[in-house]
Amino acid sequence: MLQQTTVASSPLKKQWLTATVREVIDETPRVRSLVLDVPSWPGHRAGQHVDVRLTAPDGYQAQRSYSIASAPAADMITLTVEMLPDGEVSSYLAGEARVGDRFELRGPIGGYFVWTPDLEGPLFLVGGGSGVVPLMAMLRERAANMMMLRERAAKGATQPARLLFSSRSYEDIIYRAELEQLAGRGDGLNVIHTLTRGAPAGWTGLSRRIDAMMLTEQGFAPDLMPRIFICGPTPLVETTAFTLRELGHSPKLIKTERFGPTGK
Numbered sequence: 001m002l003q004q005t006t007v008a009s010s011p012l013k014k015q016w017l018t019a020t021v022r023e024v025i026d027e028t029p030r031v032r033s034l035v036l037d038v039p040s041w042p043g044h045r046a047g048q049h050v051d052v053r054l055t056a057p058d059g060y061q062a063q064r065s066y067s068i069a070s071a072p073a074a075d076m077i078t079l080t081v082e083m084l085p086d087g088e089v090s091s092y093l094a095g096e097a098r099v100g101d102r103f104e105l106r107g108p109i110g111g112y113f114v115w116t117p118d119l120e121g122p123l124f125l126v127g128g129g130s131g132v133v134p135l136m137a138m139l140r141e142r143a144a145n146m147m148m149l150r151e152r153a154a155k156g157a158t159q160p161a162r163l164l165f166s167s168r169s170y171e172d173i174i175y176r177a178e179l180e181q182l183a184g185r186g187d188g189l190n191v192i193h194t195l196t197r198g199a200p201a202g203w204t205g206l207s208r209r210i211d212a213m214m215l216t217e218q219g220f221a222p223d224l225m226p227r228i229f230i231c232g233p234t235p236l237v238e239t240t241a242f243t244l245r246e247l248g249h250s251p252k253l254i255k256t257e258r259f260g261p262t263g264k
């Protein structure tokens with residue numbers, strides 16, 4: 001069981017650690033999760049990320065940021081990576097990486113885009129594509145906390161939480177089965193999917209880009225002061241944050257993470 005620690009979250013303060021791939025999970029046709037064994041991992045909070053560094057035999061290095069998908073209490077660190085066309089690092093992580101492979105990472109990084117169970121108020125998560133990754137860490141942390149609450153005292157405890165998740169197509173929905181399972185626990189979590197590039201026959205869910213009407217109908221009223229976390233491609237994040245402010249949500253309660261290019 002990894003200890004929860006608070007470490008200065010500046011990347012420069014972090015040493016590079018060696019991660020060994022223990023498991024490879026195909027999440028969708030273009031997205032894979034890597035379960036990593038990272039000895040002396042200092043612990044993390046839900047929402048944080050790592051820097052991954054790949055070194056080629058000739059010494060050439062490439063470095064990118066990846067959110068941590070696993071909950072803080074998990075024994076191993078999980079990253080979930082979407083393969084991008086001509087992507088230098090994602091083509092390795094989401095394509096070639098095999099069990100037993102090793103690469104370097106450092107972290108955890110980022111103290112801003114973090115959710116912990118002691119934060120009060122409803123939880124409203126908005127994700128686009130692989131932007132769901134840090135939000136999944138939050139939902140996994142929340143699920144563990146709800147289990148504990150229910151075991152300890154409050155049998156039927158519920159805490160309102162909603163995930164509004166935008167994916168291109170049904171096949172592209174990352175963590176689909178696990179999200180269904182988490183929403184099926186009856187602990188207050190609702191998962192709402194919207195598909196932006198066509199829906200399968202019989203689909204009864206939403207099928208358009210996230211807009212003001214969707215945020216109003218699927219989100220929480222501003223006076224309930226929900227904690228809002230938005231993550232995904234830059235345009236989605238900026239439009240959603242702007243619209244939620246327009247709808248009356250306090251900017252203090254809106255946290256954003258953009259998955260733009262991070263090449264170094």
Ligand SMILES: Cc1cc2nc3c(=O)[nH]c(=O)nc-3n(C[C@H](O)[C@H](O)[C@H](O)COP(=O)(O)OP(=O)(O)OC[C@H]3O[C@@H](n4cnc5c(N)ncnc54)[C@H](O)[C@@H]3O)c2cc1C
Nearest residue numbers: 064065066067081082087088089090133259260261262263
């Ligand atoms: C804090 C943070 C956390 C992140 N977490 C994750 C994560 O959990 N999972 C994940 O899959 N990605 C994540 N990313 C994005 C990741 O860091 C890389 O940008 C992505 O994997 C592409 O790297 P690459 O080397 O494969 O592509 P590159 O070789 O850098 O780029 C290939 C092509 O894709 C374009 N491109 C690069 N990055 C992106 C992007 N993010 N979106 C759209 N086009 C892009 C480039 O402009 C270029 O044309 C995160 C980014 C940040 C800032």
